[in-house]
Amino acid sequence: MDTVTEQAVKPTRRGRATQEAIDAAARKVIAEKGFLKMTVSDIVKEAGKSPASFYNYYDSKEALLESWARQFQEEARRRVSEGERGGDTRERVHAAARGHWETYREHLAEMVGVFQLAMINDDFARVWDELSREAVDGIVHGVSRAQEKGYCPGQDPRLVARAIVSMLHQFCYENLANGRAADADDEACIATLTEIWYRAVYWR
Known part of the structure; x- marks a missing residue:
């Protein structure tokens, strides 16, 4: 036995x-x-x-990537949820920026793969849209709350959120993809993302 x-x-x-x-x-x-x-x-x-x-x-390198992308999605959801807990406004933005950067770094292959394949593959375009939409929805909520306090007046919360998410994705890609990850200064990059994100929303 x-x-x-x-x-x-x-x-x-x-x-x-x-x-x-x-x-x-x-x-x-x-x-x-x-x-x-x-x-x-x-x-x-x-x-x-x-x-x-x-x-x-x-079955293919695309099947491998799809499996990874679903795992990444769960990790991203968890980190976004953790970033929304406690702290003042800047601390929450900082936590969210750190969560996005660190998740992107840790799942660099998935993010680069899905991003590149989305340009030529409809199925992966939908995966990319889904990943981006979840991030946008979370930021829309934050922008709407900020507007209730008089910040970011007259702006469409969803357009603001889309602009921030586009910035996050492209910034991470430019600083981490194509062999640049080893040279990226994590804290400097996170601080930059935090500052731009914060100033995009919290102004009167």
């Missing part, structure tokens, strides 16, 4: 390790080359695995 159990468990552990190696390799290749230029051959070469190993887990 024990021998059968061990034999059943070992392939699962081995399989999990193989998938983790493939995921890690794909993240590295995307960070260096971008998703559109990456091939399955690049991934398995980096991972030291065979192409058959890749296709045991994913």
Whole structure:
């Protein structure tokens, strides 16, 4: 009985390790080359695995990316929720900016991949729109509350939110993608995002 159990468990552990190696390799290749230029051959070469190993887990590099994107979405929701708790206005904006930056950094492969593929693939365009829409909806709520206190008068909350989200996405992409992540100053970037976001909303 024990021998059968061990034999059943070992392939699962081995399989999990193989998938983790493939995921890690794909993240590295995307960070260096971008998703559109990456091939399955690049991934398995980096991972030291065979192409058959890749296709045991994913039908394509797009399927791999979609799996990651859904995981990212849950993480982003959690961090946004945490950023809305407590503190004064600037502290909440700072927490939200930090949450976006750190989530983007930690999930750089997903964000770069979805962003690039959204330009040419309708399914991933919808994924990108969904990710952006959730961020916009959260900021709309904050802008509306600020307007109740006299800030940001006469502005459309949703347009303001879209402008902020576009800034967040593009700023993170420009400072982290294409091999630039190692040189990015996290605290300086977060401070810059905070200042621009805060000044975009909290003015009279």
